[in-house]
Amino acid sequence: MKNKLVSIMLIVLLSIALVGGIALVVVMKFTGNDKAHAQPNIDQIVKASSDIPEITTNLASGDFIRIAFTIQTDSKDAKEELDKRNFQVKNIIITQLSEMKADDLKGKNGKEKLEELLKSQINQVMQDGKIVKVYITSSILQ
Missing domain, CATH: 1.20.5 (Single alpha-helices involved in coiled-coils or other helix-helix interfaces)
Structure with missing residues (x-):
């Protein structure tokens, strides 16, 4: 038992x-x-990223900024759509920057806020994919 x-x-x-x-x-x-x-590895990121050439625009504070971006998408199809929507993306960037003051863009936090704001604004116009990350690749504030 x-x-x-x-x-x-x-x-x-x-x-x-x-x-x-x-x-x-x-x-x-x-x-x-x-x-x-x-x-994704770096090769996949590069294939799904699009460069926005340098843009010069006035800020709300009367200063001006010269800035360039690289925008990472979630797929190659999204990158192609982003390239076609280049004029809309530039419009979004210029519009957002025109509402900002020089103090808003100073330091790491200001630039990160701008990147997140642009990401959400551009995602609103995207249809075939989405924006994963916006990178500031060049910035001169005067």
């Missing part, structure tokens, strides 16, 4: 360990692939 009880407990414990091991392998396999696809 005692041997039978020990055998049953051993079988139950081994079954639980086996099911847990299989579940762990399945979870690791599926989450591991998502992380690999979530972070």
Whole structure:
């Protein structure tokens, strides 16, 4: 009787360990692939990015800024759409900058806020993809 009880407990414990091991392998396999696809390599980033050449415009404070951007999209199709919408993107940039003061653009926080603002504004006009990140590649504030 005692041997039978020990055998049953051993079988139950081994079954639980086996099911847990299989579940762990399945979870690791599926989450591991998502992380690999979530972070594109630099070649993929470059292929899905578009440069906005230097723009010079007045700020609300009377100063002027000369600024250039690189905009990263989520796909090659989105990049093609962004290239076609270049005039709209420039309009968004100039409009946003015309509402800002020189103090708004000073320092890291000001530039990051501008990048996020442009990202959300440009995403509103995009149809075939979305903007992942806006990078300021050149900036002169006078």
